[in-house]
Amino acid sequence: MRLIMAQIYNVPTTKTFSEETPIPELGVETPQPEELRVELNPISGERPLTAITYRIFQERDLIRTFSIEPHKLLSYLFALEDSYQQVPYHNKLHGADVCQSMHVLLNSSGIKDVFNEFEILAAIFAAVVHDVHHSGLTNPFLIKTKNDLAILYNNESVLENHHVAVAFKLLQADERNIFSNLSAEQMETLRKRVVDMVLATxxxxxxxxxxxxxxxxxxxxxxxxxxxxxxxxxDRILVLKNLIHCADLSNMTKPLDTYSKWIDRLMVEFWKQGDAERDLGLDISPMCVRSPTTKDKHQIGFINSFVHPLWETWGSLVYPDANTILETLAQNREWHEASLAALTSSTTDNS
Known part of the structure; x- marks a missing residue:
């Protein structure tokens, strides 16, 4: 089984840090100034996930609170970032974005003082690892093609089980075990929360x-x-599950300039899967069809069926913090509706 797991995970070898390695300066105030000795500039451009997550751990004082050794945190984040595959959408940028979104949402009114530091640690960790080693393919595709992961996880939350397994596999190396100072009971509790949250995506x-x-x-x-x-x-984990679900589906709630870039990346990933489905003689998934109207049709339907109901419910919990978010979501949907109408009109005029 160990050999099989290693083949499936294919976690790359990456740089590790020792206690003597200078720890990056991230430009935030921290109670551990002696740990911040060099600037992060050489890292932040190539390592967005590492830079953002390390900063969040500092801002929330998680390093001191849970006695996390900074060199182990950097070693883990480097390995995690390297384990995100270079696919158009579900890559290290998405991992960093969801982690940042989780960080922001945890500060929403209505829940800001609800969760303790341990739950916050679990939530931030779950967010940053939630899509590690994503192949850029969907669960239905992996199941239809009898992929090794689908067989391993018996067709149940195939990708999500894989992501959380890779995340904890990376912790097995002593130099990357950022939770080495937690008790066995704390570690068991943390793992349960993280698994529950990642599977909820x-x-x-x-x-x-x-x-x-x-x-x-x-x-x-x-x-x-x-x-x-x-x-x-x-009840507590239910709210945290929906919180990571919101963070994962937060692109549609961001300004159009940002959102449009994310959706273009997602469509490239979908179209690549559609090409693979065609080559394998499979039915092409609706969102993977290479058509001028696919993006708008898919996003309108996805926002109406999934994103808006989720964020509307979340908004009722953190009112009025989500008002601007819901307004932006509505504007992005209207943008797609206008785009689809223009494309449809153009097609009609040319027929």
Missing amino acids: DMAKHKTLLADFQNLLEAKKMSGNDYLTLESYD
């Missing part, structure tokens, strides 16, 4: 996840309690 779980979230918020509303009280693990 499987879009196949969206409907159930959102329904449970809506039921939780309705119960809160019925109780007349303005403050979110989450007494059970199930």
